[in-house]
Amino acid sequence: MAGDWKFEVPTTGTKHLPPDARYMEALSSQGYGFEVAIADLVDNSIDAGAKDVVIHFLRDGDQLVSLLIIDDGGGMTEEDLDIAMTVGGRRNYDAQALGMFGTGLKSASLSHASAVTVVSKTKRSRPAGRRWLMERATADFQCDIVEPNYAQLLMDRYAGCPITWSGTVIRWDGVKNFPQTGGGGQTDRYLHRTINKLGFHLGLYFHRFLTRDDFNITIAVEDVRTGIEYMNFGVVSLDPFAYPVSGHPDYPRAFVAEVPSIGSVGFDAHIWPSKSNLDEYKAVGSVIERQGFYFYRHNRLVQAGGWNNFRQPDQHLALARIAVDLPDNSRDVFRLSVKKEGVEMSPEVVAALEDARDHNGRLFTQYLNDGESTYREARKTSGTVRKPVIAPGKGIDAAVRETLEEELPILPGEEPIAIRWQSLVNSIFFDLDRENRTIYLNQYYRAAILGGRAGTLNDAPMVKSLMYLLLHQIFEKEYSGPREKDNLQLWQAVLVSAARAELDRMADSG
Incomplete structure (x- = not known):
């Protein structure tokens, strides 16, 4: 009943309730x-x-x-x-x-x-x-x-x-x-x-x-x-902004967001050069994980990458990184996790970023456009733009996935292609499950391919990488025409022959 509602909860005292030892x-x-x-x-x-x-x-x-x-x-x-x-x-x-x-x-x-x-x-x-x-x-x-x-x-x-x-x-x-x-x-x-x-x-x-x-x-x-x-x-410093040359001549560039509850907050925007093999670029994680905000608290990095609800991750922003030194008075605006490995950014910061500007009046949103265009230009090779592909998924080594994602544009919103070992008839080397986006490799040949080593989820990176490159286009088409079916039969025959040769070599060496 509306008339009975109390905005203050009445109490009658306090009681000491220490934590349970558990x-x-x-x-x-x-x-x-x-x-x-x-x-x-x-x-x-x-x-x-x-x-x-x-x-x-x-x-x-x-x-x-x-x-x-x-x-x-x-x-x-x-x-x-x-x-x-x-x-x-x-x-x-x-x-x-x-x-x-x-x-x-x-x-x-x-x-x-x-x-x-x-x-x-x-x-x-x-x-x-x-x-x-x-x-x-x-x-x-x-x-x-x-x-x-x-x-x-x-x-x-x-x-x-x-x-x-x-x-x-x-x-x-x-x-x-x-x-x-x-x-x-x-x-x-x-x-x-x-x-x-x-x-x-x-x-x-x-x-x-x-x-x-x-x-x-x-x-x-x-x-x-x-x-x-x-x-x-000794542990070596890995500065996530230590690129030798900027990926874009207009950056780095300092933007300022006016956040109503705490005032001005600086966002130092950088664009990495493309295809960098430096540990400073690769140490953070995948292409998607390493882009976005890098928050510091008292010079200690507390978040490496991520967009904090400002926008969705995008492969085309792979080169974009923004350094943010958290103000001391910002606990209600930038909430740091207990483990100090992530920051929750309040909606008012997200809103303020939409109007953040540098000293020349350039909008922060323009920086995002520049980051995307830098990435797209770098993808061009001799005037040819590589076609987008379905991303590699489970079963492929993380380092290989990262390289593929850097070299090839990824189709957004598509379930990645996984590669798994499974018991199959010995007359085939692989099988395809289009519905579940999976390439199955024949378990019978696994030991020979691994040379007797123990198998793991991401084992045989060379073979799996080649299988992905060979077969990913099959998953990107609605059906296989006569040419694709003939190619599949050809690849099966050659790969089974090669796998049996590996088994023979393994038997001879044993």
Whole structure:
């Protein structure tokens, strides 16, 4: 009834309702990626004034045992440690601090480890430590006090490299994505894959810090049994705007959007040159993912690519990137995720961008047109424009998909073409499913093509790339005419013959 509605909710008092200990499970289930979690801990090191951060993988022979993040920052007293290890505990952040919510250390660590130990010392305090053991944290919020002698031992282990007078060591044990068994080179493969991704991620998101002379991030691997440190390298800055020559002579160009609630916000628009093979261009992701806004908070990249509801991704904007330094007073306008890997942009910013201009009055929307035209011109080869194709999909290696999408215009709104292995009669090498946009390869020949290696979703990149190039046009036509059908029969015969030859060679070598 309309007359009974109250705009204010009446209350009769308050009641203390502390969180259930199982809240720790929710805290550790926020979907932190491995690289994102490590980056969150590096944020803490930077806030502590660290000049050197070391990410140290420890292994015992073939078994990975622990991961440590060590810094030479100002360190923490026991009281500081208690605050840092308290769920929701928040210190007074500096105006330029990277930390925000007071949950990163716990949630990032316990997302990937069953135990996190933090040992720290300041110039004036002795080493002290605390440990969250996941099973104890979820039971009654009991945080372990680290034995002082061990805290001193851990500090001494890294004395001089990087810790001098003060610093912090974070130790992860029971890391969930470490290989359970390290035999057969599994640990080496894991380290190669993981460290490569981690180096790219940290190099990208901390690139402004890494260009400084007084800040370094090092990734190292040590065998605790022998004491041999057989991998040690510095993370290299990957500036997503470090192109050698602009793709368009009028850029970069600074635009300003007048946002009613916070005032002027700068958008620095860039256009990359086409077909770049630089890591700075390719490190972000696919052609679609790397275009758009690059948001920075206090010089730390917090979003790499994306249009934030301003417009839809478009292959023709693959070269367009915009750097945005978030104003300090913008929390209600640019909302940063807890994991610091994405920004929610309010509708008033989207509206303001439509009228954003540079100092000459050029509209931001003109920049988008220039980005598209630069891409289209670059697609022309000797006066010939390549025809749009259906995009490659699952089963084709990501690097190959990326190259195909850069070299060929993609038909918008079309389901990609997947390539899968399936049991087929031995007289054919492949089969086509037009309705489900899938090329099926004969499972019988898989081992021979892979040379005995284990199969994966994106295996046999050479064969699958050639099959895509051979067959994608079949999916782009409503039906196959006599010429296409004859070609399919020809390709089947030749490919079956070649696959059987591979089987024969495999049998002879066995």
